[in-house]
Structure formats: structure tokens, C-alpha cells
Amino acid sequence: MSAAAVLFYVFAAMTVVAALGMVLNVRNTVASAMSLVVAMIALAGIYVILEAHLVAVIQILVYAGAIVVLFLFVVMLLNLRSDAFAVPRSRLVKLLGMVVTGWILWVFVRLLPGSLPAVKALPEGFGGFRDVGRELFTSFVLPFEVTSFLLLAAIVGAVVLAKRRID
Amino acid sequence: MPVPLEHVIGLSAVLFAIGTIGALTRRNLVVIMMSIELMLNAVNLALLGFSRAWADPTGQIFVLMVITVAAAEVAVGLGILISLFRNRDSVNVEDVSLLKW
Numbered sequence: 683m684s685a686a687a688v689l690f691y692v693f694a695a696m697t698v699v700a701a702l703g704m705v706l707n708v709r710n711t712v713a714s715a716m717s718l719v720v721a722m723i724a725l726a727g728i729y730v731i732l733e734a735h736l737v738a739v740i741q742i743l744v745y746a747g748a749i750v751v752l753f754l755f756v757v758m759l760l761n762l763r764s765d766a767f768a769v770p771r772s773r774l775v776k777l778l779g780m781v782v783t784g785w786i787l788w789v790f791v792r793l794l795p796g797s798l799p800a801v802k803a804l805p806e807g808f809g810g811f812r813d814v815g816r817e818l819f820t821s822f823v824l825p826f827e828v829t830s831f832l833l834l835a836a837i838v839g840a841v842v843l844a845k846r847r848i849d
Numbered sequence: 850m851p852v853p854l855e856h857v858i859g860l861s862a863v864l865f866a867i868g869t870i871g872a873l874t875r876r877n878l879v880v881i882m883m884s885i886e887l888m889l890n891a892v893n894l895a896l897l898g899f900s901r902a903w904a905d906p907t908g909q910i911f912v913l914m915v916i917t918v919a920a921a922e923v924a925v926g927l928g929i930l931i932s933l934f935r936n937r938d939s940v941n942v943e944d945v946s947l948l949k950w
Contacts, residue, residue: 687851690851690856701864701868702867704871704880705867705871705874705875705880705884708875714880721887722890729894731851732850732898734897734900737913740913741893744916744920745886745916745919748920749886749919749920749923752924752927753879756879756927756930757879794855798854798858799899799902801854801902802902808904809909814906817906817909821907825914829917832918839925840927841928846935
């Protein structure tokens with residue numbers, strides 16, 4: 683097993699443990715947000731192993747740097763009390779859920795290995811800033827520009843929603 | 850590719866399942882939104898795995914778009930959360946069931 687493969691499994695284990703820690707921690711929302719940061723950073727490591735260098739950098743900048751900070755700000759602002767899990771459902775619903783989940787899992791495990799494409803060899807510089815940037819500004823320039831409208835709408839929406847009173 | 854594609858997709862499925870469990874079982878809206886972020890990241894991982902397998906950067910462009918949408922969603926969602934907390938003094942989803950049938 684190569685070093686990259688070992689790193690992949692280490693990062694995968696880190697991601698899963700952090701994600702479980704985020705979901706199962708009912709006492710402290712800040713600890714949940716910190717688990718989310720760990721999951722995001724480990725995922726960025728996996729992205730590097732998958733040769734997506736630009737996306738890995740953006741992942742750390744946007745998720746660990748901006749989104750989680752936003753979450754922490756809101757948690758701090760709201761002074762949340764401890765949380766609890768939802769009320770358990772009836773036994774019939776639980777059984778039905780288990781059957782459906784098991785069926786989906788069975789289909790997934792059965793169909794997955796035969797349906798995946800063969801892995802191709804990579805061109806030089808794949809996933810780097812130049813490669814992805816060229817693609818972004820040639821083939822995908824319209825979606826890229828429309829993104830700015832989305833962000834503008836989000837900014838205006840967030841300000842309007844969080845404002846105390848609209849004059 | 851150092852690991853088989855099946856393992857990448859499997860990890861993506863596991864993360865998506867954990868995010869779904871969080872979004873369905875937790876009652877704190879902040880944690881529900883974090884779980885949604887986790888699900889978006891699981892999808893990103895699958896896209897990057899396929900992008901690597903096909904040696905095609907289109908999947909990476911898609912991931913950049915997903916990250917943008919996630920950031921916008923968090924900004925608007927947390928704005929809604931703050932105004933909700935101001936009106937109801939709670940971020941528990943069971944206190945906000947006006948539109949629930």
C-alpha cells in the first residue's frame with residue numbers, strides 16, 4: 683500500500699469520527715462546530731490525494747475559514763442551551779426504516795463495483811490552479827458569472843433577514 | 850489513483866448517511882444546518898472521485914459551484930435562524946411547526 687493510500691484511510695477515519703462526533707454530541711453546540719472543522723480539514727486532505735489541489739485550498743478557506751466561523755458566531759450570539767435528540771418514533775416506523783435502509787445499502791453494495799468507470803491516466807497539471815482556472819473561464823464562464831448574482835442575492839437576503847426592523 | 854474508486858464513493862455514502870441521520874434526529878436548527886453542510890461535502894467527495902477517475906476537471910468546477918451555493922445557503926439560513934430566535938426565543942425545530950401538516 684502506498685503512502686497516499688495510507689493517508690487516504692487515515693483521513694477517511696478522521697472524517698467519519700469527526701462527523702459522528704458532530705452528530706452525536708448533544709451537550710455542546712460549539713464542540714459540534716469544532717468537529718465539523720476537523721471533518722472539513724480531513725476532507726481537504728482527501729481532496730489533495732484525489733489530485734484536486736485548488737478545491738482543497740478553497741475547501742479550507744471557505745468551509746473551515748468562513749462557514750464554521752459563521753456558525754460559531756451564531757452559536758455565541760444566541761447563547762444556546764443544550765439540545766436533545768428527537769422523540770423516538772413507534773416500533774413500526776423504526777422497523778420500516780431499517781428495512782428500507784437495509785435494502786438501499788444492499789442495492790448500493792451489490793451494484794457499485796460493476797458500475798464504476800475505469801480510472802484514466804492524468805494529464806500534466808490536473809486539478810491545479812491553471813487547469814481548473816482555464817476551464818472555469820472558458821467552458822464555464824456563464825455559470826461562474828451567474829454565481830456572483832447568487833452571492834449578491836444571499837448578501838441582501840441575509841442582511842434583510844437578520845436586521846432588527848425594516849424601515 | 851492510490852485507492853480504488855469504490856472506497857471513495859463508499860466514504861462519500863457513509864458521510865451522507867451520517868449527515869442525514871443528523872438532519873433527521875437532531876432538534877437544534879444550528880446542528881441540522883451543520884449536518885446539511887456535511888451532506889454537501891459528501892456529494893463533493895463523490896464528484897471529485899469521479900473527476901479523478903475520468904481525468905476530467907468538470908467535476909471540480911461543479912464542486913466549486915456547490916461550495917458557493919453552500920456558503921450562500923449558510924448565510925441566508927443563519928439569518929433566518931437569528932430572526933427566528935428573536936421572535937420565538939428558541940432554535941428548536943419542534944417550536945416552529947406552523948407549516949407542518
